[in-house]
Amino acid sequence: MLNHIYLDHAATAPVHADVIETMAVVMKEQFGNPSSIHSFGRSARSIVDESRSKIAKSIGARTEEIIFTSGGTESDNLAILGVAKSYQKNGNHIITTMIEHHAVLHACKSLEKEGFEVTYLPVDEYGQISVEDFKKALRDETILVTIMFGNNEVGAVQPIKEIARLLEDHQAKFHTDAVQAFGLMDLNVTELGVDLLSVSAHKINGPKGIGFLYVKQNTALTPLSFGGEQERKRRAGTENVASIAGFAKAVEIASIDRAEKVEQFTELKKLLIKSLQSRDITFSVNGLLENSLPHVLNLSFPGTDVESMLVNLDMEGVAVSSGSACTAGSIDPSHVLVAMFGQESERVRNSIRFSFGLYNTKGQVERSAEVTAKIVNRLTR
Amino acid sequence: MIGKKKGFSDMIYFDNSATTKPYPEVVDSFVKVSNDFFGNPSSIHRLGVEAESLLAQARKQMSELLQVNPSEVYFTSGGTESNNLAIKGTALMYRNRGKHIITSAVEHASVREAYQQLKELGFRITVIPVDAEGRVSVTEIEDAICHDTILVSIMHVNNEVGTIQPIEEIGNMIKGYSKILFHVDFVQGIGKVALNIQKHHIDLCSISAHKFHGLKGTGVLVVREGVQISPLFSGGNQEWKLRSGTENVAGAVSMAKALRLTLQRYETKLRQISEIQGYLLKELKLLEDVVIHTPNSGRAPHIINFSVKGFRGEVFVHALEEKGLIVSTTSACSSKKKAVSHTILAMNVSKDVAESAIRLSLSYENTLEEANKAISIIKTTVTELREVMH
Ligand SMILES: Cc1ncc(COP(=O)(O)O)c(C=O)c1O
Ligand SMILES: Cc1ncc(COP(=O)(O)O)c(C=O)c1O
Numbered sequence: 119m120l121n122h123i124y125l126d127h128a129a130t131a132p133v134h135a136d137v138i139e140t141m142a143v144v145m146k147e148q149f150g151n152p153s154s155i156h157s158f159g160r161s162a163r164s165i166v167d168e169s170r171s172k173i174a175k176s177i178g179a180r181t182e183e184i185i186f187t188s189g190g191t192e193s194d195n196l197a198i199l200g201v202a203k204s205y206q207k208n209g210n211h212i213i214t215t216m217i218e219h220h221a222v223l224h225a226c227k228s229l230e231k232e233g234f235e236v237t238y239l240p241v242d243e244y245g246q247i248s249v250e251d252f253k254k255a256l257r258d259e260t261i262l263v264t265i266m267f268g269n270n271e272v273g274a275v276q277p278i279k280e281i282a283r284l285l286e287d288h289q290a291k292f293h294t295d296a297v298q299a300f301g302l303m304d305l306n307v308t309e310l311g312v313d314l315l316s317v318s319a320h321k322i323n324g325p326k327g328i329g330f331l332y333v334k335q336n337t338a339l340t341p342l343s344f345g346g347e348q349e350r351k352r353r354a355g356t357e358n359v360a361s362i363a364g365f366a367k368a369v370e371i372a373s374i375d376r377a378e379k380v381e382q383f384t385e386l387k388k389l390l391i392k393s394l395q396s397r398d399i400t401f402s403v404n405g406l407l408e409n410s411l412p413h414v415l416n417l418s419f420p421g422t423d424v425e426s427m428l429v430n431l432d433m434e435g436v437a438v439s440s441g442s443a444c445t446a447g448s449i450d451p452s453h454v455l456v457a458m459f460g461q462e463s464e465r466v467r468n469s470i471r472f473s474f475g476l477y478n479t480k481g482q483v484e485r486s487a488e489v490t491a492k493i494v495n496r497l498t499r
Numbered sequence: 500m501i502g503k504k505k506g507f508s509d510m511i512y513f514d515n516s517a518t519t520k521p522y523p524e525v526v527d528s529f530v531k532v533s534n535d536f537f538g539n540p541s542s543i544h545r546l547g548v549e550a551e552s553l554l555a556q557a558r559k560q561m562s563e564l565l566q567v568n569p570s571e572v573y574f575t576s577g578g579t580e581s582n583n584l585a586i587k588g589t590a591l592m593y594r595n596r597g598k599h600i601i602t603s604a605v606e607h608a609s610v611r612e613a614y615q616q617l618k619e620l621g622f623r624i625t626v627i628p629v630d631a632e633g634r635v636s637v638t639e640i641e642d643a644i645c646h647d648t649i650l651v652s653i654m655h656v657n658n659e660v661g662t663i664q665p666i667e668e669i670g671n672m673i674k675g676y677s678k679i680l681f682h683v684d685f686v687q688g689i690g691k692v693a694l695n696i697q698k699h700h701i702d703l704c705s706i707s708a709h710k711f712h713g714l715k716g717t718g719v720l721v722v723r724e725g726v727q728i729s730p731l732f733s734g735g736n737q738e739w740k741l742r743s744g745t746e747n748v749a750g751a752v753s754m755a756k757a758l759r760l761t762l763q764r765y766e767t768k769l770r771q772i773s774e775i776q777g778y779l780l781k782e783l784k785l786l787e788d789v790v791i792h793t794p795n796s797g798r799a800p801h802i803i804n805f806s807v808k809g810f811r812g813e814v815f816v817h818a819l820e821e822k823g824l825i826v827s828t829t830s831a832c833s834s835k836k837k838a839v840s841h842t843i844l845a846m847n848v849s850k851d852v853a854e855s856a857i858r859l860s861l862s863y864e865n866t867l868e869e870a871n872k873a874i875s876i877i878k879t880t881v882t883e884l885r886e887v888m889h
Contacts, residue, residue: 124546130539130745138533145526145714151518154827155813156820158512188576188716191744195732221734221743228733320745325533327576327716327747342731343583344616345609354609355579356518356709358716428543437544 123436123482127321127475128270128298128414133364134323134371134476141325141364152357153346162359169366176369177315177332178306185331185349186362190297190318193331194221194264196342196353197293197314201262202229204338208289209259215239215247216457217274218266222295223453226264239265241457244406245274252281260290267299267315271441271454271471272405273414275299282311291337297321297329301372302380302412313337319361323476324368328361383412383474386483390415390472393487399494404455404469413474416441416455418465419490421498427470430493436486439471511869511876512825515710516658516687516802516860521757522712528756529714532749540746541735550748557748560755561719564762565704567696573720573738574751578686578707579609580731581720584742585682585703586613588728589650590622596678597647598622603635603664604845605657610684627653632794633662633846641672650680656688659829659842659858660792661802663692670699680726686710690761691772692799702726708750712862713757717750764863772861773800775870779859782874786881790852792843801862804843806855810884815857818884822876826859 124132144165150158152166167181174181187193202212214226216238226236237255239247247265256263263285268275278294285292293314296305301322307315314337318329333339333352345354387407394401394417404416419427424440431438441452451466459465472486512520532553538546540554555569562569575581590600600617602610604626614624625643627635640651651673653664666683673681682703688694690711696704704721708714722728722741734743783789783805792804807815812828819826829840843853859873 122545126539126542126544126546129542129547130537132537133533135534138530141533142526142530145521145529146523149518149520151514151709154514154517155816156514156825156827158510158514158825159517188580188747189744191734192576192732194734199732219734220736221732224733224743318745320539325747325749326745327750340616343580343587343609344612345579345582345607354583354612355577356707356715358576358714360714361716432544437538437542437546439542439544 121435123486125472125474125478125486126437126439128471128473129439130320130326131323131475132477133325134368136371137324137364137367140367141360144360144363148359152359153348165359165363166357169362172366173330173369176373178308179332180335182350183332183335185333185352186357187329187331187353188327189320189329190219190295190316191221192342193316193318193329194219194295195225196331196339197316198222198225198262198264199229199342200339201291201293201314201337202234203340205261205291206234209261210234211257211260212236213239213252213255213260213263215241215265215276217241217245217269217454218264219270219295219297222264222266241274243458245269245272245404245454245458246409247276249277249280249284253284256284256288256290260288262293263290264293264295266295267305268296268303268411268414269454270298270414271452272416272458273410274405275303275409275411278310278312286311298411298414301369302376302383307332307334319365319368322368322372325361325364328358328365330365380412386474386478386480387412387415389480389483390487393484394491397487397491399491401494404458404465415472416469417472418469419494420464420468422468422494424467424470426497427468427493430497431489434489434493436489441469441471510823510825511873513859513861513865513873514825514827515862516858517827518709518715519712519862520864521714521753522760524760525713525753525757529749529753532752536748540748541737553752554746554748557751557755561758564755564758565696565721567721568724570739571721571723573722573741574746575718575720575742576716577709577718578607578684578705581705581707581718582607582609582684583613584720584731585705585728586610586650586652587617587731588741589680589682589703590617590620591729592727593649594620597649599625599645599648601625601627601640601643601648601651603627603629603653605629605633605659605662605842606652606654607658607684607686610652610654629845631846632797633657633660633842634794634797635664637665637668637672640669644676644679648676648679650682652682652684654684654687655694656692656799656802657842658687658802659840660794660804660846661799662794663688663797663799666694666701667699670701674700687802688799690758690765691801696721703728708754708757711757711761713754714750717747717754719754761863768863769800771867772863772865775861775865775867776800776803778867779803779870779874783877786878790848792846792848792856801860803859804856806852806857807881808852808855809888810855812855812857815855815880815884818880819876822880824873824876826857828857
C-alpha cells in the first residue's frame with residue numbers, strides 16, 4: 119500500500135508481524151483443545167495459562183482475574199450485564215456517561231428496558247465529566263458505575279482514580295472501558311481501584327476477535343453464554359488459543375518503550391497542529407491536548423463537512439475517520455461531539471479524528487497536514 | 500521431544516471431535532488477511548472498504564457452501580456462542596408469546612446449560628429422552644408440543660457417540676407449527692453428514708470452524724430470512740445488529756476456506772473415512788468385554804465410542820497416549836471435571852460401563868494405516884491393563 123497513510127489506529131491497528139508469526143506457530147503446532155486431558159490438550163492449555171499470566175501482570179492483576187472474551191464489545195457487555203444481573207437484589211441504579219462507546223451505551227439501554235435506571239452523566243465542551251455531577255448522581259441503590267478510561271473519538275481521559283476513591287465505601291462495582299487506553303496509559307488495577315476493566319486486542323496491533331475482561335476477585339458476574347466450564351465458568355466456549363497467544367504477544371510488544379511511544383504520538387499530535395497552523399487553516403481541537411489519550415486527535419474544520427473531508431482524504435491516500443468506526447457505513451452525527459457541543463453545533467458536522475500508531479512517521483503527518491490543508495482550502499473556498 | 504516420548508507428529512490423533520488441526524491453507528489465509536487487510540470493516544476509507552468486501556466474500560462463500568442466502572449467515576465466536584444466541588435469542592424475543600422449549604437429553608453443554616438460566620426466568624424445558632441408540636423420537640417431540648412452545652432445539656450429530664438425529668422428519672413435522680422455531684446444533688455433523696438447512700425447515704443452525712480444520716473462536720449462526728431473535732450483546736450494530744463487535748475478518752475468511760476444503764474432501768474421502776470407521780468397529784467388537792456405544796446404523800462416519808468393561812476411561816486414555824494414540828473420554832468440555840458421558844447415560848447404559856467409555860474421532864486426514872496401528876495399540880493396552888489389574 120504505497121503512499122498510503124494510515125491515521126485511523128483508534129478504529130483498528132495493523133497486526134504486528136510477530137503477533138501473526140506467534141499465532142501461525144500455535145495454529146500449526148499447538149492446535150489441541152485446552153480442555154482435553156492428553157498432551158495436545160495440555161500443550162494448548164499451557165499457552166493459555168502463560169498468556170493469561172503475562173496479560174494479568176501487565177495490569178497488576180491476578181491470573182484468575184482475567185477472562186478472555188471475543189473482544190471489547192463482549193467484555194463491556196459481560197461486565198455491565200453480568201454485574202447488573204448478579205447484583206440487582208441490591209439495587210437497580212447504574213451510572214455511566216453520555217460519551218461511552220456504543221458497546222456500553224447499548225448494554226445500558228438494554229438494561230433500562232428490563233427496569234434498571236441509568237444515569238448518563240453529561241460532559242463539558244472538553245469531553246470531561248464532572249466529579250460533582252457524579253457525586254450527585256450516586257445513590258445508595260447504585261450497583262454499577264461504568265465510565266470509560268479514555269474516549270475513542272476525542273481522547274478525553276476521565277478521573278477514574280478519583281471516582282474509584284469515592285466508591286471505596288460504596289456497594290457499587292466500578293467498570294472502566296480501557297479499550298483505547300490500554301497499551302499507552304499506565305493501567306494498574308489496584309492503583310486505579312476499579313473492579314472491572316475491558317480491553318480489546320485489535321487496538322494494540324493484536325488480532326481481531328479477542329479481548330479480555332478483568333474482574334476483581336469476589337466480584338459476582340452472571341455469564342452471557344453458558345456451556346463448558348472454560349474461563350472459570352464465566353465464559354463458555356473452546357478457548358481461542360492462537361488469538362490468546364497473539365494477544366499476549368501484542369501486550370508484550372506494547373509494553374516495550376511505552377513511554378517513548380507516548381512521547382512520539384504526543385509529538386505527532388503537536389506536529390499535525392503546527393503544520394496545519396503554518397498553512398493558515400482555520401480549525402480547532404475538540405477536547406484538550408493535556409489529559410487526553412496520546413494517539414487521538416479530533417479536529418474541527420469550520421466550513422467543511424465531514425463526508426467530503428473523509429472522501430477527499432481517502433482519495434489522497436490518507437485514512438482517517440469521523441470518530442467511531444462502529445456506526446457501520448453511515449456517518450451519523452457523533453454522540454460524543456453532540457454531548458460536548460450540542461446537536462446544533464457546526465462541529466458535529468465538520469470534525470474528523472486522526473489517530474496514530476506504531477508505524478507512523480513525522481513525514482507522514484506532515485504530508486497529511488499538507489493534504490488536509492489543500493482539501494480544506496478547496497472545500498471552504 | 501526428549502527420551503522415549505513421542506513427538507506430536509508421531510502420534511495418531513483420533514480426537515477430531517474435540518478439535519481439528521487447521522489446514523495449512525487456512526493458516527495461510529489467516530496470515531495473508533492479517534498482514535494485508537487489517538482494516539476495520541466499518542471504516543469508510545479504502546482499507547475499511549477492502550476489509551468489508553473480504554468479509555462479504557467470506558459470507559457469500561459460507562452461504563453457498565451452506566446453501567442459504569448470504570444475509571442468513573451471522574459470524575460469531577464459535578459453536579457455544581451460536582447455540583446460546585439461538586436459544587436465548589429466541590427465548591428473549593418470544594417470551595411474551597410462550598415460555599416452553601423442547602430439547603433432547605443428549606445435547607452439548609452449550610445447549611443444556613443455556614436452559615439453566617432460562618429456567619430461572621420462568622421457562623419450561625421439556626427434555627425428550629433417547630432410545631438405546633441415542634436417538635429421539637419424532638412422535639415424542641410432537642406430543643410434547645404445547646400451545647406456548649416457541650422453540651425445538653435438537654442436535655444433528657451427537658458429539659459423544661455419533662448418532663444422527665432425524666432432523667429431516669422433525670423439520671417436516673415442525674413445519675406444521677408456524678409459531679415454533681427449529682434450532683439445530685450442526686457443529687459435529689458439518690462436512691461429515693449432509694444437512695439441507697432450507698429443505699428441512701431449520702430456522703437456526705449453529706456451526707463452529709475448529710471442528711472442520713478452521714480456527715478456534717470462529718463460527719456461524721444461520722438465521723433464516725424472516726426469523727427474528729434478540730442479540731446476546733450489543734454495541735456497534737455489526738452483523739445486522741444481531742452480533743456487535745469488530746468483525747474477525749481474517750477468521751471469517753479462514754473459516755470459508757476451511758469449509759470449502761472440508762466439503763471437497765466430503766466428496767472424495769467420505770467412503771474412506773467410513774471404511775476406517777467400519778474397520779475400527781469390526782476390530783473393537785472382537786475384543787473381550789467390549790460394549791460399543793456408537794449405533795449400528797444412522798451414525799456419523801467419524802465417531803466411535805466404546806467401553807472396555809472394568810477400565811476407567813481416563814486410565815485407558817492415558818495408557819493409549821503412552822503408546823502414541825490420542826483419544827478422549829467424553830466431550831472435551833466436560834473431560835476436565837471427570838464427568839460421565841451424559842449421552843451414554845441417557846442411552847440407558849449402566850454407570851459402570853459409561854465410566855469406561857472412550858471416544859475415537861476421525862478426520863479426513865486419518866488413514867487406514869493409522870487405524871491398523873490404533874487397533875494394535877488398543878489390543879496391547881487392554882492386555883497390559885488386564886495384567887496389572889489381576
Ligand atoms: C472505547 C471502545 N470500547 C469498545 C470497543 C469495542 O471493541 P471491539 O471492536 O473489540 O468489539 C471499541 C472499539 O471498537 C472502543 O473504541
Ligand atoms: C455438538 C457441539 N456443539 C457445540 C460445541 C461448542 O463449540 P465451540 O467449541 O466452538 O464453542 C461443540 C464442541 O465443543 C460440539 O461438539
